[in-house]
Amino acid sequence: MTGESAGTVKAGGAEIYWETSGNPAGVPVLYLHGGPGAGLGRGYRSRLDASKFLTVGLDQRGCGRSKPTVQDDLGSLSGNNTQALIEDIEAVRRHLGIAKWIVTGTSWGSTLALAYALQHLDRVLGLALMAVGTTSREEVEWITEGVGRIFPEAWEEFSKAAGRRPGERVVDAYARRLAGTDRDDAETAALAWDRWESTHVSLDPLWQPGPMFDDDRERMTIAILVTHYWSRDAFLPDGQAIMERIHQLNGVPGYLIHGRKDVSGPVVTPWMLHQRWEGSRLTVIENEGHGGPQCWAAFVGAVEEIATGLSRMDGQEA
Known part of the structure; x- marks a missing residue:
């Protein structure tokens, strides 16, 4: 049964x-x-x-x-x-x-x-x-920075949109903003994060153009949690x-x-x-x-x- x-x-x-x-x-x-x-x-x-x-x-x-x-x-x-x-x-x-x-x-x-x-x-x-x-830190640095060697135009936009403070990694900047009290700023960060995610997967043979997540809440949830874990070496x-x-x-x-x-x-x-x-x-x-x-x-x-x-x-x- x-x-x-x-x-x-x-x-x-x-x-x-x-x-x-x-x-x-x-x-x-x-x-x-x-x-x-x-x-x-x-x-x-x-x-x-x-x-x-x-x-x-x-x-x-x-x-x-x-x-x-x-x-x-x-x-x-x-x-x-x-x-x-x-x-x-x-x-x-x-x-x-x-x-x-x-x-x-x-x-x-x-x-x-x-x-x-x-x-x-x-x-x-x-x-x-x-x-x-x-x-691992090496894997996270590849997916958030190193793979930018393949997509330099998109990575430059992603990096600029991070709003990094001095000495802050890209992933750390996004993690800080996505968990911050300014939720309008968090939404801006989530959209930028989604654009980068949809870029670095674009060489996958099964890739479909468009955002990774159309639903605002789903996009925000995954952006918060991904950056929370990635910025802290899981x-x-x-x-x-x-x-x-x-x-x-x-x-x-x-x-x-x-x-x-x-x-x-x-x-x-x-x-x-x-x-x-x-x-x-x-x-x-x-x-x-x-x-x-x-x-x-x-x-x-x-x-x-x-x-x-x-x-x-x-x-x-x-």
Whole structure:
């Protein structure tokens, strides 16, 4: 029997929205969305075989159907960090009575999935990650500054619009203004941020012209949260950065799926993770960028392979 359910769980002063779909007795699969702040959407729910898997999604703190939305309670922003998101995930897991799950994520969701796995390895059956990143300082500086070498005209406009103070990075300036008390100025900053985002993804074969977000509230939510996390190295300081700790996942099934033409997040990041993570597999999709149908097909195949491996282990134990 398959079906869908949804609800909320209270965690750390927030109300976290969760939803499930598929077989309640199936292999649990956690899906972590991108952004930060992009919200779940619905397309992910139809990817996996509903008769075999129980897919669990949640709107991360401050966005989507979780409450409060960050722009409605800017005072809550200081408590919105990677550790809080990990605790929210754990609150959902306990609420649903799940002992272990396959952990998956796309884009920022891959960073969060890795951070979660490194902290709660005993809860992880395997990982399937797409459009892989670790939100390191090097990655953030590339996407906010370095990639301007490819789009110098757009980057000059983006940089000038940042309103930087002396010694301030572009991303820091936008983070300050988007979280500031002058909400008209924040709206101006959100529009400039959106224009840059829609530029640096424009070499993706699946790119469509136009803004990234047409909805004002959605645009503001993601701009606040992306810059909040990016300007602070995803709240993973030296000693906690994912690349330096990835060896701790040695032996854990891990699938890294990435588009060769992902200019915003070059394939060097999943390649380096793969080099340091024994038992991981790297799949590079030559004709796609930041996701696409072939990436999703590889993602589904990865989850299926993890589940098949679990079945073999169960058979051996029996």
